[in-house]
Amino acid sequence: MVSLDLKGVLPKEQLKLNDEEGHPLGNGGIQIIEAHSEEDISKVLAYANKHDKTVNVVSGGTKRGYGGAIEQADFLLSLSKYKGIVEHSVGDLTLTVRPGTTLKEITDELGKNGQRVALDTFWPEMATIGGIVAANDSGAKRLLYGSARDLVIGTRIVYSDGRVIRTGGKVVKNVAGYDMNKLFIGSMGTLGVISEITIKLRPLPKYEGLSLLHFPKGNEQAIRDFSVLILDSFMEPVSLEILNPSISEKMIGNSKYTLAISFEDRENAVLDQEKWVKEHLPIGVEHSVLHEEEARHWWEKFRHFGPNGYNDDTNEANTQAALKIGSNNLDVLVNLEAADNLAEAHHVAVEAHGGVGHGISKVYVKGFPEDIISYIKALKTKVEEKRGYVVCTHLPFTLREAVGVWGEKPGYFSLLEGIKRTNDPKEILNRQRFVGGI
Structure with a gap:
């Protein structure tokens, strides 16, 4: 039964009982609450804090199997409908967006102005910017562009007692002293609920190329040597990703260790770097090159490997x-x-x-x-x-429970505990979701 007190907090159409039986990934809630605004998030957390209720947070659901030692909290706060672009400063190359917006929705909108968020996380049509930032997720192009930790310049955070704070700002050069954004990025929603994100943008590349190098079995050392050669050169690859034979077989029909080297720049710059790669190929290495739409299609396919929170098999x-x-x-x-x-x-x-x-x-x-x-x-x-x-x-x-999801507690664990106690003293938010059961 939906809490009568909670019905006074939000409209009843935003509240429902969770009728799913034993979700295989856990991290659920007895009652599901849909937030449509920052005010909704604040009201729910203030209520939960006052009445000692626990809250799990979900949006796209792609990270639902990531950590978490409690199957169900009292409330499952869904941000999937709290989406949309708040502000896009085309000239300043910044974007302010709500957490429930998927990466694909952001990409499609920014593309109209020749811009993008330089994150290439998996399942972009499902993964939301809030979940990506909360997990500090990233993809193969992290090599040049970095992760969410490098791109976020401002956030609005709702603390576990309903208070709202702003960290950072809406312009790139805004940080004096400690960058508070980094405290929340990668904390898996255990310190506060992200209600707004401001992120740096990049222009869409003028030209894109992808060189695929297939190394014969038994010659894996050549991959390392060639990678070192590139890293020590004047090359500026966007990715230097090694694919194991099973992924290589699915992607390109070649069951060998493959090195995927991506370049994004002006056309001449890309072609010059690809020429360098070809001229320095180790003996016996097969080589193929994809450009523009073919390269983009390859990466789109690549971003659909692995579990996504919805494709788990009952078998x-x-x-x-x-x-x-x-x-x-x-x-x-x-x-x-x-x-x-x-x-x-x-x-x-x-x-x-x-x-x-x-x-x-x-x-x-x-x-x-x-x-x-x-x-x-x-x-x-x-x-x-x-x-x-x-x-x-x-x-x-x-x-x-059978595997230490996060591994051993780090030496600085007491510091993490102290931060958690300060931000969420009653352990309301995503309890036992993070390192060491925080």
């Missing part, structure tokens, strides 16, 4: 997990090889890719639950040998 044999590996950038290939080599021993299917320029890798795993658990533990051991880390960014709720 246990097709249970899905997604892992994020952070490491020294030159250890990316080693980690991808470990991910592939462990797959057969643990009876799982693996698709993986990683940025040899920025050190972030993604591994998508499919198989029986017990095999996935054993695989994750084995991969963590391998990655940690080189001082890397593994985070589970998608895992069914029943499996998250």
Whole structure:
């Protein structure tokens, strides 16, 4: 039954009981509340804080399997209808937008003025800017453009007691002292609900090219050597992404480790850099180049790998997990090889890719639950040998207890606890969603 008190807080059409039984990803709520404004968010959190109710936050739902040790909170606050562009300053290359707006909606609107948000996260038609920022998500083009942490210049935040604050501003050069935005970016909604985001924009590239280098089996060291050569050169690649053979097979029908090198600039600049790549190819490496629409289509296809919060299979044999590996950038290939080599021993299917320029890798795993658990533990051991880390960014709720989703508590954990106590003393927001059960 919907709380009678809550009916006085928001119109009844924005309130409903959650009738889904045991969502496989958890992070739900007994009552679903749809926010249509910042004021709605503030009222709900003030009510929850006063009555000691817990609140989970959702928007597009693509991050629903990312962390979380509690299956259901009292309220599931949905921001999916709190969307739209608040302000677009074309001349200043800035955009202020509400959190429920999908990346594709933003991309389509900005494209009319030859601009874009330089984030290439997966499932852009479903992933919302609020979720992307809350998780500090990013894609292969992070190499040149950075992540949400690098692009957000201002936010409005609703604290757990309903108070609203602004961090940063609406112009690029606005920060004096500590950049408070960074406190909330990547905190998984545990410190406050993002109600508005101001982000730096970039012009659409004049020309786009994608060089695909296919390395023979047994010659993987050449990938590392060639990547180092590029990183030490005057080249400015947008991506330097290694695809494992299974992703390479699906993308281009070539079951080899593939290096995807993207360039975005004026046409002559792109073609000159592609010429350099061709002239410095290692012996025995196959090479193909895509331009403009073909390159954009390739990246569009690439952004639709892995789980998205809605494509989980009820068949246990097709249970899905997604892992994020952070490491020294030159250890990316080693980690991808470990991910592939462990797959057969643990009876799982693996698709993986990683940025040899920025050190972030993604591994998508499919198989029986017990095999996935054993695989994750084995991969963590391998990655940690080189001082890397593994985070589970998608895992069914029943499996998250069996695996340390965030890994061991960091040495600075007491600092994180202190920030949480200051911002959300009653632990109202996304309880146990973040590192160490915060």
